[in-house]
Amino acid sequence: MDGSSDVIADPHYCLPIYHKAEAAHIIDVPAQTFRNWSMGYAYKRMDGSQVVSAPIITTLEPPRPHGVSVPFVGLAEAYIVSAFTKAGVPMQRIRPAVLWLQEHIGLEQALASERLQTDGAEVLWDFAKQSPDPADQDTVEDLVVIRREGQQVFRPVVRDYLTRVSYDRGWTRTIHLPQYPDVDVIVDPWLNGGQPTVAERGVRVADIVNRLKAREPAEDVAYDYDLTLGQIEALQRAA
Structure with a gap:
């Protein structure tokens, strides 16, 4: 097992320490929004069909009823999701992008990984190029921009959130709250x-x-x- 896997198994990262409402308050998002991210939610398409969205942040069954259910890694993931939403990306478009990041970065908790900062913009740009859905391409353009030298980087609102994160052995260790x-x-x-x-x-x-x-x-x-x-x-x- 590599070092990064050892870190994400550390109790400081993977044991629940927050209630959902508490975690929402810490990263400054509405409690219901955080609940949707952690539990998924249903929404209707323009054609009237219903889509059920799966969770996109890590939560666990609380050890007792109404107990804590959010580990630090889940808080770190939610912090990045909040950056994506502040960049203007609709929630239903964030989910496919997160799945792509997890698959192509190769980590289930890719949003909490340092590789999001080093590789994430390039991975998402590949997602936009390969997806046949124009909405996915619009999503990535809201998150990523190409510099003159051809390098893909996150747009300022996302980059600002990422600069507030420090990492330890490849995983989020400290978040400086904006x-x-x-x-x-x-x-x-x-x-x-x-x-x-x-x-x-x-x-x-x-x-x-x-x-x-x-x-x-x-x-x-x-x-x-x-x-x-x-x-x-x-x-x-x-x-």
Whole structure:
């Protein structure tokens, strides 16, 4: 077994640590949207026929009713799916592209793999060239652009999401959350159980916000965590 396979089998990646609604909040998408990605959903075509979409992110059966069901690898996949949707790609078109990525990158969780960043644009461009469906070609054109030197790269909105990801042995290790523009907030499965954390202090965002909800003065909270008042207020707004 190669090193990348060993990593994806690591409990930090593959054991459930989030509820679906919690994972949705972390990556800043509606809870129902995340649920659709994790469980699939049905939609009607223009001709009236119904299509049932399969899940496109990794979730597991919770160990107990209403328990956690999303592992970190599923959160990492959903983060990339959210980038695809922000590029304007309809959800029903993302699924075929993800399947192609998984097959041709050769990894079931291709969206969480570093190879998405290194090879993903080229793989998707091949998908557009080989698919007979014009809609697939439109999908890829929304995600990928060719530079003058002929290199395929992701469009800026997707590339911005990818630059916020760091990798360890080929798999997503840390995500710098974009909804916190004024403070570096990360999720890392080895840090605070994968909860959003202020990177420079190692403190959970929830711990800071809960103190503010308890009506502790923001100045005191900032002093205790050695953060600026502006950072505390920015965390409160984003959370």
